[in-house]
Amino acid sequence: MLKFWKKKPTDQGSGENEEAADQVPAQTEMPERASVPEVTPPPEPTVAEAPTKRSWRERLSGSTFARGLNSLFSRHPKLDDSLLDELETTLITADVGIEASTSLVENLRKRMHKREFADAGALLQALRQELITLLKPVQKPLDINGHKPFVVLTVGINGAGKTTTIGKLARRWRDEHHQVLLAAGDTFRAAAVEQLKTWGERNQVPVISQGQDADAASVIFDALQAARSRNADVLIADTAGRLHTQGGLMDELGKIARVLKKLDAEAPHEVLMVIDGTVGQNAVNQVRQFRQIVGVTGLVVTKLDGTAKGGVVFALAREFGLPIRFVGLGETATDLRVFDAEAYVDGLLPADFARA
Numbered sequence: 591m592l593k594f595w596k597k598k599p600t601d602q603g604s605g606e607n608e609e610a611a612d613q614v615p616a617q618t619e620m621p622e623r624a625s626v627p628e629v630t631p632p633p634e635p636t637v638a639e640a641p642t643k644r645s646w647r648e649r650l651s652g653s654t655f656a657r658g659l660n661s662l663f664s665r666h667p668k669l670d671d672s673l674l675d676e677l678e679t680t681l682i683t684a685d686v687g688i689e690a691s692t693s694l695v696e697n698l699r700k701r702m703h704k705r706e707f708a709d710a711g712a713l714l715q716a717l718r719q720e721l722i723t724l725l726k727p728v729q730k731p732l733d734i735n736g737h738k739p740f741v742v743l744t745v746g747i748n749g750a751g752k753t754t755t756i757g758k759l760a761r762r763w764r765d766e767h768h769q770v771l772l773a774a775g776d777t778f779r780a781a782a783v784e785q786l787k788t789w790g791e792r793n794q795v796p797v798i799s800q801g802q803d804a805d806a807a808s809v810i811f812d813a814l815q816a817a818r819s820r821n822a823d824v825l826i827a828d829t830a831g832r833l834h835t836q837g838g839l840m841d842e843l844g845k846i847a848r849v850l851k852k853l854d855a856e857a858p859h860e861v862l863m864v865i866d867g868t869v870g871q872n873a874v875n876q877v878r879q880f881r882q883i884v885g886v887t888g889l890v891v892t893k894l895d896g897t898a899k900g901g902v903v904f905a906l907a908r909e910f911g912l913p914i915r916f917v918g919l920g921e922t923a924t925d926l927r928v929f930d931a932e933a934y935v936d937g938l939l940p941a942d943f944a945r946a
């Protein structure tokens with residue numbers, strides 16, 4: 591245990607470890623130190639990129655959801671039961687989920703039979719409203735001002751987009767003038783540490799890392815100490831992608847959370863689960879499994895610009911009611927958007943009917 595605190599010759603000499611060690615209560619479980627933490631300092635700022643922010647519709651219009659609705663309403667402009675039957679199929683095909691799709695359509699069918707809609711356009715407007723109503727409760731942006739440093743622990747399965755999302759978050763919060771620190775806690779995948787360092791360099795944000803195969807809890811613990819001693823506003827910790835069946839790796843998440851609590855009883859302040867939006871209904875199972883291991887407090891749904899069908903966001907909202915903090919609409923730094931129910935729905939609907 592003492593070994594963990596012993597200052598290594600190549601330490602940066604900041605005195606951070608000693609200072610934070612004084613604040614640590616008696617330890618029963620400590621992360622194993624595999625190697626000396628490395629701090630990658632941010633390089634000098636370069637001229638800021640000036641990316642053009644593309645609209646939600648530009649990004650979402652290729653989805654099965656958007657294409658399905660467009661084609662349905664142009665092929666079938668007449669208001670009747672078969673339009674609703676096809677609408678139900680379109681929603682299910684787009685990953686909205688059977689229960690949510692059926693309940694949405696049956697509700698619209700009842701209203702149609704009560705002659706609430708003059709034409710198919712009015713039905714589409716009602717659908718827009720219902721979809722927004724489904725998503726509004728999960729539109730709860732992440733507020734990082736309540737704690738200092740605010741600790742965000744990102745979790746998810748392999749390739750979901752955690753590291754990329756962290757890079758985008760670093761950029762966003764840095765642009766909002768927060769002091770950001772990153773922890774390279776994905777010590778499992780060879781390239782993950784380098785990938786995070788690249789994002790750090792690109793966004794002038796320091797990264798705390800050890801070598802590959804280091805103990806993730808140790809890296810993240812060190813990073814929280816560093817964040818405290820540097821008076822950083824936010825620490826974002828990466829973790830290795832894992833499946834619920836990988837017991838050892840799942841236990842590691844619990845260990846990371848416990849070790850963080852030794853420094854701050856309320857940390858992590860956000861357990862952000864990153865979900866690949868192209869995996870369809872599987873996303874629902876993933877969230878269910880991760881929730882049982884670590885108390886997920888918010889979701890990020892990525893890759894909605896790609897081959898995602900678009901509907902999984904509704905399925906997640908209906909199933910869990912967990913806040914959807916952000917959605918990934920592309921691979922560049924500014925492509926992570928704060929989730930906005932109306933903008934999302936309007937990005938999926940045919941342009942003539944959406945309000946955007």
Ligand SMILES: Nc1nc2c(ncn2[C@@H]2O[C@H](COP(=O)(O)OP(=O)(O)OP(=O)(O)O)[C@@H](O)[C@H]2O)c(=O)[nH]1
Binds near residue numbers: 747829918
């Ligand atoms: N099109 C698109 N691609 C994305 C988005 N977010 C992430 N990606 C891509 O998804 C791939 C995987 O992203 P990573 O960030 O490496 O995923 P990870 O979850 O850290 O992966 P592991 O370390 O294996 O767990 C990369 O090629 C990213 O560029 C997004 O919103 N849109």
